[in-house]
Amino acid sequence: MPSLLTTVLKRLGWALVVLVGLSMLIFSLMRVIPGDPARLALGPTAPEEVVERYRARMHYNDPLPMQYYWWLSDVVRGDFGMSTVTRREVARDLAEFLPATLELVIWAGLPPIFFALLLGVLGAMYKNRWPDYLIRFSSYIIIATPTFVWAVLFLLIFGYWLPILPSVGGRLSMGFSVPSITGLMVLDALLAGQPAAAWDAFAHLLLPALALSLGHTMQEARLTRSYMLENEGKDYITMITSQGVPRNVINRKYLLRPSVIPTVSIMGLDIAAIFGNAFLVETIFNWPGMSRYAMSAILGKDVNAVCGVVLVLGVIFITTNLLVDIVVALLDPRMRQSRSK
Amino acid sequence: MKLMKRLFLGLCVLCLAFVVTACPAGAEGEAGSIFRVTQAIMPRWDPAVGSDYASGLVLINVYDSLVFPTPDGGVRPWVAESWNISEDGLIWDFKIREDIVFHSGNRLTAQDVVYSMQRLLGIGEGFAFLFYSYVDSIEATGDYSVRLRCKTPYGPLLNSLVRFYVVDRKLLEQHYAAAGDYGDKGDWGRAYLLEHDAGSGPWTIDGVSTNISVSGSIFRGYWAGFEAGVPEKFIVYASNEAVRVKTMMSRQELECADHYQTTENIQSMLDADNTLKLAHNYTGGGLNLWLNNQKAPVDDPKIREALGYLIDYATLCSKILPDSIQKKSIVSSNALGYKEVFSFSMDFEKAKQAVAGSRYADRIGTLPIELVWNSESADREKVALMIQATASQIGLNVSIVELPWSTIVSNSARVETSPMTAMVSVTPPTSDSASQFVSQLRTKTSGTWENMNWVNDPALDEMIDKALATVDIAKRAVAYSEIQEYCAKRFTFIPLTETPERLVYQASYVDLAPKIGLQGFSFYLRDVRVYPDRRKK
Numbered sequence: 065m066p067s068l069l070t071t072v073l074k075r076l077g078w079a080l081v082v083l084v085g086l087s088m089l090i091f092s093l094m095r096v097i098p099g100d101p102a103r104l105a106l107g108p109t110a111p112e113e114v115v116e117r118y119r120a121r122m123h124y125n126d127p128l129p130m131q132y133y134w135w136l137s138d139v140v141r142g143d144f145g146m147s148t149v150t151r152r153e154v155a156r157d158l159a160e161f162l163p164a165t166l167e168l169v170i171w172a173g174l175p176p177i178f179f180a181l182l183l184g185v186l187g188a189m190y191k192n193r194w195p196d197y198l199i200r201f202s203s204y205i206i207i208a209t210p211t212f213v214w215a216v217l218f219l220l221i222f223g224y225w226l227p228i229l230p231s232v233g234g235r236l237s238m239g240f241s242v243p244s245i246t247g248l249m250v251l252d253a254l255l256a257g258q259p260a261a262a263w264d265a266f267a268h269l270l271l272p273a274l275a276l277s278l279g280h281t282m283q284e285a286r287l288t289r290s291y292m293l294e295n296e297g298k299d300y301i302t303m304i305t306s307q308g309v310p311r312n313v314i315n316r317k318y319l320l321r322p323s324v325i326p327t328v329s330i331m332g333l334d335i336a337a338i339f340g341n342a343f344l345v346e347t348i349f350n351w352p353g354m355s356r357y358a359m360s361a362i363l364g365k366d367v368n369a370v371c372g373v374v375l376v377l378g379v380i381f382i383t384t385n386l387l388v389d390i391v392v393a394l395l396d397p398r399m400r401q402s403r404s405k
Numbered sequence: 406m407k408l409m410k411r412l413f414l415g416l417c418v419l420c421l422a423f424v425v426t427a428c429p430a431g432a433e434g435e436a437g438s439i440f441r442v443t444q445a446i447m448p449r450w451d452p453a454v455g456s457d458y459a460s461g462l463v464l465i466n467v468y469d470s471l472v473f474p475t476p477d478g479g480v481r482p483w484v485a486e487s488w489n490i491s492e493d494g495l496i497w498d499f500k501i502r503e504d505i506v507f508h509s510g511n512r513l514t515a516q517d518v519v520y521s522m523q524r525l526l527g528i529g530e531g532f533a534f535l536f537y538s539y540v541d542s543i544e545a546t547g548d549y550s551v552r553l554r555c556k557t558p559y560g561p562l563l564n565s566l567v568r569f570y571v572v573d574r575k576l577l578e579q580h581y582a583a584a585g586d587y588g589d590k591g592d593w594g595r596a597y598l599l600e601h602d603a604g605s606g607p608w609t610i611d612g613v614s615t616n617i618s619v620s621g622s623i624f625r626g627y628w629a630g631f632e633a634g635v636p637e638k639f640i641v642y643a644s645n646e647a648v649r650v651k652t653m654m655s656r657q658e659l660e661c662a663d664h665y666q667t668t669e670n671i672q673s674m675l676d677a678d679n680t681l682k683l684a685h686n687y688t689g690g691g692l693n694l695w696l697n698n699q700k701a702p703v704d705d706p707k708i709r710e711a712l713g714y715l716i717d718y719a720t721l722c723s724k725i726l727p728d729s730i731q732k733k734s735i736v737s738s739n740a741l742g743y744k745e746v747f748s749f750s751m752d753f754e755k756a757k758q759a760v761a762g763s764r765y766a767d768r769i770g771t772l773p774i775e776l777v778w779n780s781e782s783a784d785r786e787k788v789a790l791m792i793q794a795t796a797s798q799i800g801l802n803v804s805i806v807e808l809p810w811s812t813i814v815s816n817s818a819r820v821e822t823s824p825m826t827a828m829v830s831v832t833p834p835t836s837d838s839a840s841q842f843v844s845q846l847r848t849k850t851s852g853t854w855e856n857m858n859w860v861n862d863p864a865l866d867e868m869i870d871k872a873l874a875t876v877d878i879a880k881r882a883v884a885y886s887e888i889q890e891y892c893a894k895r896f897t898f899i900p901l902t903e904t905p906e907r908l909v910y911q912a913s914y915v916d917l918a919p920k921i922g923l924q925g926f927s928f929y930l931r932d933v934r935v936y937p938d939r940r941k942k
Contacts, residue, residue: 103814
């Protein structure tokens with residue numbers, strides 16, 4: 065375990081380097097893409113004196129390294145600057161929008177965890193029989209279809225043709241009001257003793273979360289199935305089977321556990337992909353999250369907001385992968401041993 | 406396996422329970438007397454900050470302007486019940502109504518009017534551009550009288566004042582954030598106005614979900630009163646994704662779709678539900694072919710003229726931009742002093758003659774004409790392709806360039822980077838032609854997306870300045886006509902269409918008949934009627 069701690073500390077050190085690199089890259093990119101950020105912020109008709117005053121205030125006239133210095137010196141104090149899109153502090157925007165995206169990603173992350181393993185195991189158990197064919201065939205279609213297409217399709221099916229789920233967007237219907245405790249609406253509604261609001265929040269979450277998770281679920285189901293089948297042919301399974309160990313014990317204890325390790329690793333990467341796909345899904349569902357905020361920021365060349373969002377995403381991605389590495393290490397004794405050596 | 410079966414069964418029961426109990430369709434629809442509309446972006450209802458369409462929509466409903474626009478393009482008394490102009494046209498005295506109360510309960514006085522102008526010019530955003538170069542000072546000459554002094558005589562001032570909204574001074578002064586860019590005024594109340602309003606208008610803001618929506622409810626104490634049927638509440642959604650808009654309209658969760666919806670989506674909504682109807686409002690907005698007057702070969706008026714004859718206006722107005730009308734002047738047809746000065750129609754012979762008379766006649770085929778269109782407006786590509794195809798008929802080599810809007814805006818800053826030709830849609834903020842002359846033709850304003858024609862003509866600048874300084878409306882209208890004729894002779898740019906706002910609305914329980922052809926006024930809620938009892942159950 066001490067070696068695991070050392071690894072984690074090393075990874076955290078590297079994470080800091082990665083974050084600084086990431087901030088430099090995104091800051092430079094945002095500055096070199098076409099469009100005068102001051103003019104975009106104030107509009108085409110703002111008098112030139114006003115625009116010039118704004119440029120000076122935002123240090124846009126300084127050389128790029130100096131601009132980065134000003135920005136970074138504020139960031140280390142927790143000040144991400146003002147957003148030109150919302151006209152508020154970016155830190156405040158992130159605090160407001162991040163929980164909505166986190167809630168969406170958490171719910172979108174649940175189906176891969178449960179259903180990917182379930183479908184993967186089913187596919188392996190019924191290899192080359194109809195359940196396996198069905199899972200494999202549907203996974204081809206689902207994986208090949210982009211997430212935003214699923215989002216639009218779900219909206220059409222469950223909002224337009226079968227109007228059983230909300231289409232207005234947002235996190236709650238009109239008339240509900242839930243005090244913010246954790247920022248996660250379903251949980252907050254339950255904590256506040258409002259089951260109807262929780263149910264309503266869940267209904268708002270369902271379609272965007274489903275659209276986000278579908279592709280990843282099927283991708284991971286295929287991976288689980290493949291590793292299950294690969295492991296099934298190994299000598300140790302043959303040996304255990306010959307010893308008369310019941311099939312369900314073999315499946316659960318000796319086959320499933322080693323087979324899910326690669327899937328769990330992939331899940332860590334998928335979290336980043338879910339955040340990426342959320343950009344379009346949040347726009348389609350009018351979800352008040354960080355990705356939708358980032359979309360408006362990118363289109364409005366809102367440098368501070370984009371840099372803030374990228375940094376937060378970077379931290380989330382690094383943290384998630386660190387956690388996945390720890391989980392994998394706990395699942396796989398070989399990794400623990402290799403670290404201790 | 407038993408576990409799997411139980412899991413599967415449990416999942417089915419959960420799904421069934423969800424479908425039966427969750428979110429009955431119309432939960433958002435049974436909202437009473439409400440008017441909900443989508444927009445492309447989040448409005449900014451601080452009068453010193455917002456000036457785009459969405460902001461204008463909220464501003465006209467939440468604040469009162471000094472004067473109010475009339476359907477014929479003029480103005481009528483509003484917060485100012487009367488006014489006088491000095492003989493030299495420099496001093497304007499306004500008498501303020503004494504019965505106006507802000508949403509806060511504070512009474513609106515001359516001090517609020519003075520404060521509002523000082524705040525607008527101090528912050529300098531929003532509609533400040535209409536006053537920035539002309540207003541010298543403003544002072545209260547009594548509790549309900551205001552004197553505004555101009556730097557030079559400024560004829561269009563009255564029409565510009567329809568965009569001057571009065572804010573509640575006392576309320577804002579109580580809510581200055583200490584950390585701000587305006588000295589002792591802190592942030593001048595900007596942060597407060599992100600989540601509240603400081604107006605006296607017929608509706609008051611009661612809910613803000615940043616980047617998502619803003620809602621308001623009726624202000625029963627409104628001095629001008631209400632007719633029966635006006636909506637009790639409004640919501641503006643800051644997102645207009647086509648499928649969601651269509652879905653919300655079908656579920657009566659939206660009373661009106663925004664005018665940015667594509668022709669295809671509008672038709673699809675109308676085809677799917679015969680209770681939906683289309684309302685039109687000609688707000689002077691239209692499509693123009695900007696021409697960089699300094700770049701060869703379009704620096705030659707004859708080439709610019711030829712381009713005007715290469716456009717199939719009939720197809721443009723009926724198929725590509727339905728319900729549009731051909732624009733026949735450099736200003737919109739509802740603007741003061743409008744004069745029909747162009748008589749273009751698609752005519753290859755006239756186009757050939759024009760090219761033959763140009764100084765590039767012998768080598769025109771070797772000089773590509775770059776035509777830029779904004780990649781965020783899909784319809785423009787169809788127009789570009791049409792021009793390219795017709796131009797090729799007479800040997801003109803038009804190359805189409807697709808650029809994102811931010812790049813077009815950025816490139817417009819300098820004459821060298823401004824596109825040779827570009828299709829740009831403009832909606833004037835006021836009904837006075839002055840705003841269009843100043844923002845589109847004057848040398849001083851060159852280098853914006855509204856003025857990348859780079860006419861750089863001192864004679865034209867002088868004509869515009871002279872017209873602006875003419876306070877007498879009739880004389881100013883004549884001066885405006887002369888400017889239009891002057892530009893038409895030189896083909897400074899080619900006007901293409903005047904395109905109405907096309908608004909799909911719930912005709913079964915909403916009356917939407919815009920009366921004022923100005924940006925945002927399609928949604929002036931005192932002119933809207935909502936009948937909740939006529940909603941389908």
